[in-house]
Amino acid sequence: MKKRTLGFWEIWNMSFGFLGIQFGFALQGGFMSRIFQTLGASKDEIPLLWIAAPLTGLLVQPIIGYMSDRTWSNKWGRRRPYFLIGAILSSLALFFVPYSPALWVAAGFLWILDASINVSMEPFRALVADKLPESQRSYGFVVQTLIIGIGTWVASNLPWMVSKFGVSDAADLGVIPDSVKIAFAIGAFVFLLSILYTVFTTTEYPPEDMEEFEREKAKKNNFIPDILNNIGNMPLTMKKLGVIQFFSWFAFFTMWSMxxxxxxxxxxxxxxPIESAFDMADTVQKAAFDTQNTAFQKSSNLVGSAMGIYGLSSMAFALLLVVYTSKRRINRKLVHMGSLILGGIGFLAMYYASPEQLKYCFVLIGFAWGSILSMPYAMLSSSVDPKKMGVIMGIFNMFIVIPQIIAALGGINFVSSLLGEEAINAMTVAGISLIIAGLCNLLITNKNAITYQAEEI
Structure with missing residues (x-):
């Protein structure tokens, strides 16, 4: 089927649901560690508490990709039913997570939240490849990245913005501040609303041969053998991209968790503040704990706000690429390599940064993030069978979640401990990992993956 060239607003509408998805991811990435710390977790325990996120991605994304490839509804299409189901579940989880009364409850909510976000996210990646001709693939993924950047910046600033309107950052021992609760409630609303916008403004192409599609659906479900077969026969370019993804996502998981x-x-x-260091029955020590805890919560707002800068710079980076890729050819390999190396420098600079300089570190990280969200998918989509786009995108997610699982199971603690006991060493490890990821782009040699000739838009 020859796919027609889409205009900017058509691509914007089909990608707009990613605003909500990124609200969920940004609130999760920016503030779950803060919630864990408020509920009593030590910094060494935090990476393991995060293991729910990559584990659910490892299980959910290939399953959802496989199912969405085999789904068709005349009313709802192929990918949109999964957008909607994931949005409803994610919005409920986002609303309730800051009300967690104990550490294990928060970890459980993270599991539910990440699984639900993944139900929505994976079909969005496949939708770009479904709807756009190959000449517009980079353009489509870059528009997604533009929207993701907006979502990251706004969501990361929500607790700070809410506190500026007079909502308290103070809270009792083991209680999440109201500023965080309201921020997560806003995120839940935006998540659902943005997904509904895409569901009702976007149509999908039906299967090219409906009779053959129905015959395939009627066959015995061979999900596990099909997944294993696709893994065993993945293109060489996909394997090479997997190496790049490994070091890229090890770095970003380190950032989100630490x-x-x-x-x-x-x-x-x-x-x-560490509860055991204070006698909470003593009025003076209780007041000292409250003072330190409020200072920690306020600085956590500022860390979240600074992290939001990487969403803003990734948005600017994506906007530049939107303008450029709409008319001209790009070298995806060199763009991705340079962006990742700049991000690595941003992480390394954190060791020397003042609070005022921290935002510049995240500007550089944003270049890497903008590229990670577009260039690997554009390179991959030029190297795989379009009939299997959903399941391939799901399998490709393995190269995202496996490094995160390794990081959570002790990878971060082990590697950063080689540099010393300070928590900031984790950011140094993230920087080194991202620079290695950038250099691994030299492995990519497939000409179709590296570049393309754009059509007029």
Whole structure:
């Protein structure tokens, strides 16, 4: 089927649901460690508490990709039913997670939240490849990245914005501040609303041969053998991209899980107070705990706000690529390599940054993030069978979640401990990992993956 060239607003509408998805991811990535610390987790325990996120991605994304490839509804299409189901579940989880009364409850909500976000996210990646001709693939993924950047910046600033309107950052021992609760409630609303916008403004192409499609659906479900077969026969370019993804996502998982303890401690000098160090029955010590806890919560707002800068710079980076790729050819390999190396430099600079300089570190990280969200998918989509786009995108997610699982199971703690005991060493590890990821782009040699000739838009 020859796919027609889409205009900017058509691509914007089909990608708009990613605004909500990124609200969910940004609130999760920016503030779950803060919630864990508020509920009593030590900084060494935090990476393991995060293991729910990559584990659910490893299980959910290939399953959802496989199912969406085999789904068709005249009313709802192929991918949109999964957008909607994931949005409803994610919105409920986002609303309730900051009300967690104990650490294990928060970890459980993270599991539910990440699984639900993945139900929505994976079909969005496949939708771009479904709807756009190959000449517009980079353009489509870059528009997604533009929307993701907007979502990251706004959501990361929500607790800070809410506190500026007078909502308290103070809270009792083991209680999440109201500023965080309201921010997560806003995120839940935006998530659902943005997904509904895409569902009702976007149509999908039906299967090219409906009779053959129905015959395939009627066959015995061979999900596991099909998944294993696709893994065993993945294109060489996909394997090489997997190496790049490994080091890229190890770095970003390290940031999401450890940036709050690392930066509140090293840059802002306001580490989370340890309950056992205070006699909470003593009025003076209780007041001292409350003072330190409020300072930690306020600096956590500022860390979240600084992290939002990487969403803003990734948005600017994506906007530049939107303008450029709409008319001209790009070298995806060199763009991705340079962006990742710049992001690595941003992480390394955190060791020397003041609170005022921290935003510049995240500007550089945003270039890497903008590229990670577009270039690998554009390169991959030029190297795989379009009939299997959903399941391939799901399998490709393995190269995202496996490094995160390794990081959570002790990878971060082990590697950063080689540099010392300070939490900031985790950011140094993230920087080194991202620079290695950038250099691994030299492995990519497939000409179709590296570049393309754009059509007029």
């Amino acid at each position: 940036a709050n303890p690392a930066l509140t401690e090293h840059v802002f000098n306001t580490p989370a």
